[in-house]
Amino acid sequence: MSTVFLLLLVVLGAVFFIGHRKEKARQRELHAAELEQVKKTAEEDVTSFGEEVAELDVITAGVDLDTGGAQDYKQALDSYDIAKETLEKVDEPTDIRHVTEALEDGRYAAKCVRARVEGKPLPVRRPPCFFNPQHGPSVEDIDWAPAGGQLRPVPVCAADAERVAVGADPMVRKVVTGDGHTRRAYWEAGPAYAEYNRGYFNSYAGSGLLPGVLMGAMMFGGMGGGWDGAYGGDMGDAGGDMGGDMGGGDGGGLFGGDGGDGGGLFDGFGDLF
Template sequence: MGYVFLALLIIVGVAFMVGSRRERTRELERKSEELALVKSAAAEDVTSFGEEVADLDIVTAGVELDEGGRQDYQRALEAYDTAKETLDRVEDPEDIGHVTEALEDGRYAAKCVRARVDGKPLPVRRPPCFFNPQHGPSVEDVDWAPAGGQPRPVPVCAADAERVAVGAEPAVRKVATGNGHTRRAYWEAGPAYAEYNRGYFNSYAGSGLLPGVLMGAMMFGGFGGGWDGSYADGYQDGMDTGGGEDMGGGDVGGDLGGGDFGGGFDFGF
């Protein structure tokens, strides 16, 4: 009996080890696939910003920039270089936020250069356009909801504000998901994109410029599909807005409860 029992233990142990190895292999394959998708999306954003930086050469041709203009120009160039170099070093989806953070900063700097060339006041530093961060800094908040949802304020660029005002569809940023053949709005793309999203918006978490409903989802994983709706707990543990907005357990907390955007706008998303 002793030998039989020992043999059974060995068989169970081997089966467990094989199963664990297969599970680890599947997990590594999943993370590798997610990384490829997220890096591809970030590479598209880097390329888009690179074209914007190249356009600055045309915009500033024959223009004598003042010291502030030269600094803004240099900041845009450095942000582009940082985004490229960081993207090359990314080995995990969680690192991608450093790329999009650099792009967000660079786009604001580029907008400042254009304002100086046109003799206009410098733009207010605002969150990126919610519909597509490639559009650069937003200029206002507008109420919007997808089909069947309830309107909530989101930061948008001027072009998308015009589209929403006349009932047209905004120009939404779509990224590859699943097998790479399906493209969805970046906020619906799943947990692999959580850091990609947060990189664009994190710096506005305590500024009062980011609508609370977006802040809650962004800071606690909702954009990537990992947020479980426990906004109040995450708020208490992770941030303090200094009383600037009713964020904890109030109107915003209630709307976010259950992981949806006021009913219909699933903040998983």
């Protein structure tokens, strides 16, 4: 009887071990696929900024830039090079943050160059446009909500502010998720995009320039909470507390209602709609 019991334990242990290894392998494959999707998104952003840098060559042609202008121009070029080189070396999700950090820095420098060439005041450094960080630094905060959601302040570029003001849809950044074909707003893309988001927004967490709900999300590692409450658990509870304190007292999602069952700010950040 004891021999049969021991054999049963051995069989169960083997089944558990094999199942565990298969699950670990599945998780590795999933994470690798997600990383490739985020890298593709970052590559699109780098390409977009490269086009912006090329335009700087045109608008500065024949222009005698002063010392500040030359420094801004060099910063834009250097940031583009850093973003490209960093992207080529990405092998961990956290590496993506350094790509988008460089892009955010470069886009502000490029905007300064344009202002100098056009004889305008230098722009205040603000967070990127919430709807699409490719749009560069925001110029103001507006109250916005998707259909059925609650109004929240978000930083936006001038073009998107105009669109929203006349009742049009903003130009939202869509990224590939899940099956590799579905495109969703980057803030709905889940935890795989947390580092991508942090690179763009995290430096503004303590600046007072990032609206409270966004700042809370950045402090907990990005906006990639996912619709399914991927952050859940203790972080979801902490996010719920901060969502209540900073987001008007409802403890729910950025634009949603009560944030569901414990997802709090993070479930809510994925629960934007």
